[in-house]
Amino acid sequence: MIPFTFQAPANILFEAGASRKIAARVQDYDARHVLLVTDKGVRGAGLTRDAEAALAAAGIALTVFEDVVADPPSHVIEAAAELCRSQGVDLVLSIGGGSALDTAKLVAYLAKTPDRLDDIYGVGLAKGERLPLLLVPTTAGTGSEVTPIAIVTTPTTEKKGVVSPRLIPDWAILDPELTLGLPAHVTAATGIDAMVHAIEAYTSKIKKNPMSDQLALKALELLSRNIRTVCTNGQDLEARSQMLLGSMLAGMAFANAPVAAVHALAYPIGAIFHVPHGLSNALVMPHVLAFNRPVAEALYAELADVVKPGHQACSAAEAAGVFIAEIVALCRDCQVPDTLAAVGIAEKDLAKLAEDAMKQTRLLVNNPRELDYQQTFEIYRSALLGRGAAA
Ligand SMILES: NC(=O)c1ccc[n+]([C@@H]2O[C@H](COP(=O)([O-])OP(=O)(O)OC[C@H]3O[C@@H](n4cnc5c(N)ncnc54)[C@H](O)[C@@H]3O)[C@@H](O)[C@H]2O)c1
Ligand SMILES: [Fe+2]
Known part of the structure; x- marks a missing residue:
């Protein structure tokens, strides 16, 4: 048999209604301040409501970044990372499609390391630490919640990938109810x-x-x-x-x-x-x-x-x-x-x-x-x- 390596997240929760149980997962990391990375379509459709309510009920502070756009451009990711750093966030949660999840992966990384986004495109160049990261997909979908990949659109309209085991989240949380309204x-x-x-x-x-x-x-x-x-x-x-x-x-x-x-x-x-x-x-x-x-x-x-x-x-x-x-x-x-x-x-x-x-x-x-x-x-x-x- 050929030799091979295999990497996947350590933790997966798959359950209808799982997004209502987010607070317990956040508390596992003793996080007091969460950054929610999403887009206006997903938030406007009410898909983050249960998670936001669960965090509020648990007394966990929340900053929301909802400016993700499809095929996320590098400047959006950098803006989200800056917000994350400036607010003293200690955990990144993303609810959305691949665009939101990919943004969140890089935000969790860039907020914790001195690395610049331009320096980590490619395979295995992101070697630093990141903030705890929980990913909740609302499309089915990119599979981004279990991959070591984040795809970025550069200012020269190239799509570049950051590929690193550091981008595999701590938890992939899959709630099929969130996909019911997908057009x-x-x-x-x-x-x-x-x-x-x-x-x-x-x-x-x-x-x-x-x-x-x-x-x-x-x-x-x-x-x-x-x-x-x-x-x-x-x-x-x-x-x-x-x-x-x-x-x-x-x-x-x-x-x-x-x-x-x-x-x-x-x-x-x-x-x-x-x-x-x-x-x-x-x-x-x-x-x-x-x-x-x-x-x-x-x-x-x-x-x-x-x-x-x-x-x-x-x-x-x-x-x-x-x-x-x-x-x-x-x-x-x-x-x-x-x-x-x-x-x-x-x-x-x-x-x-x-x-x-x-x-x-x-x-x-x-x-x-x-x-x-x-x-x-x-x-x-x-x-x-x-x-x-x-x-
Ligand atoms: N990281 C990876 O491994 C990986 C793999 C494949 C693709 N990608 C990247 O992921 C991105 C594409 O992600 P995508 O296809 O999930 O789309 P997307 O995240 O761009 O979302 C597409 C649209 O669907 C809306 N939407 C998402 N979920 C919804 C829901 N449940 N109900 C109603 N509207 C909803 C969003 O608001 C958005 O307008 C691309 O940038 C692609 O390059 C990443
Ligand atoms: Fe794909």
């Missing part, structure tokens, strides 16, 4: 993001390992069986729970067997055109899978058994086709937009996208099939034509 289009996009995490972890070239494989398979099973239900009936708590569990397991998988070309090609779309992360992934995914197919056929055939159990394919080649076709069908059924044109991207933009995607070397090294600039450009061109060009 259908966000449910679809964030759910596809989670599926991409599972798929890319399962085919990750260098660090794929027996633990990440099991997590990715289970994640993909849960996500593919429930995504259609949550897109049509958002109030189904059991299906929402399965999605939240699936996204967390996918997060654990890709935290240890990193994502690859789908994410590398999605990031420039998010950074330049402000397309939500999950949707950026969904738009390029079928085309990257089609590109990878000649090399990843055997693995995609295994994934066909997960997303389409009982399929009748007679060979690995056929089964890989079944897998890609099912993923395409699932995007269609969840009404995910079909082409790059639908988000305002035109042929003239593809060269810049391909150039920027080639800079995502941290991710591209994990792709099962090597890709160069011209191939990347062609994948974007195929994504401009729509999913039919990949299936």
Whole structure:
């Protein structure tokens, strides 16, 4: 067996209504003053209300930073870290999607160390201490609550990652009730993001390992069986729970067997055109899978058994086709937009996208099939034509 390492949070609480029990977790750290990192959409939807009330009832002081925006820019993170330092906060709590959780991870770190954000982009450069950190996801989702990763948009519209075990939280607290009101289009996009995490972890070239494989398979099973239900009936708590569990397991998988070309090609779309992360992934995914197919056929055939159990394919080649076709069908059924044109991207933009995607070397090294600039450009061109060009 191949040697491997595996990292995950020491503590996970998964329970409907868990956000009402936040105060006890905070008291474990003797914290007297908490910074809540969130965004206005999440707070406006009332998703932080129970936690805020629980902290007030326990006599714990609270400072709220609700200025997180999607694909958090570096200046927002720096402003939140400054607030954290100036208020004498001793624990960071985040309730929100990946954007809020990623911001909180870096705030907890930057508030405690002299490091500057610019100095810690990359793998393993954040080596200092951080404040205690509790993360509560409201999307299912990025899996950020269990990963050592925070993604930042730089002033030059590049998406850069800080990757360090220091960013794994002390507690991941998962409350499926918080995801019940997630609008259908966000449910679809964030759910596809989670599926991409599972798929890319399962085919990750260098660090794929027996633990990440099991997590990715289970994640993909849960996500593919429930995504259609949550897109049509958002109030189904059991299906929402399965999605939240699936996204967390996918997060654990890709935290240890990193994502690859789908994410590398999605990031420039998010950074330049402000397309939500999950949707950026969904738009390029079928085309990257089609590109990878000649090399990843055997693995995609295994994934066909997960997303389409009982399929009748007679060979690995056929089964890989079944897998890609099912993923395409699932995007269609969840009404995910079909082409790059639908988000305002035109042929003239593809060269810049391909150039920027080639800079995502941290991710591209994990792709099962090597890709160069011209191939990347062609994948974007195929994504401009729509999913039919990949299936
Ligand atoms: N750290 C990681 O491991 C990791 C992995 C993948 C992606 N990411 C990053 O995460 C970010 C994307 O996160 P995301 O997809 O969760 O979206 P998000 O956090 O940007 O939120 C998207 C929108 O959904 C709203 N929202 C969130 N939860 C809601 C709820 N329950 N009900 C109603 N509205 C809700 C928010 O207010 C926001 O407007 C990107 O920056 C991406 O790069 C990080
Ligand atoms: Fe992602």
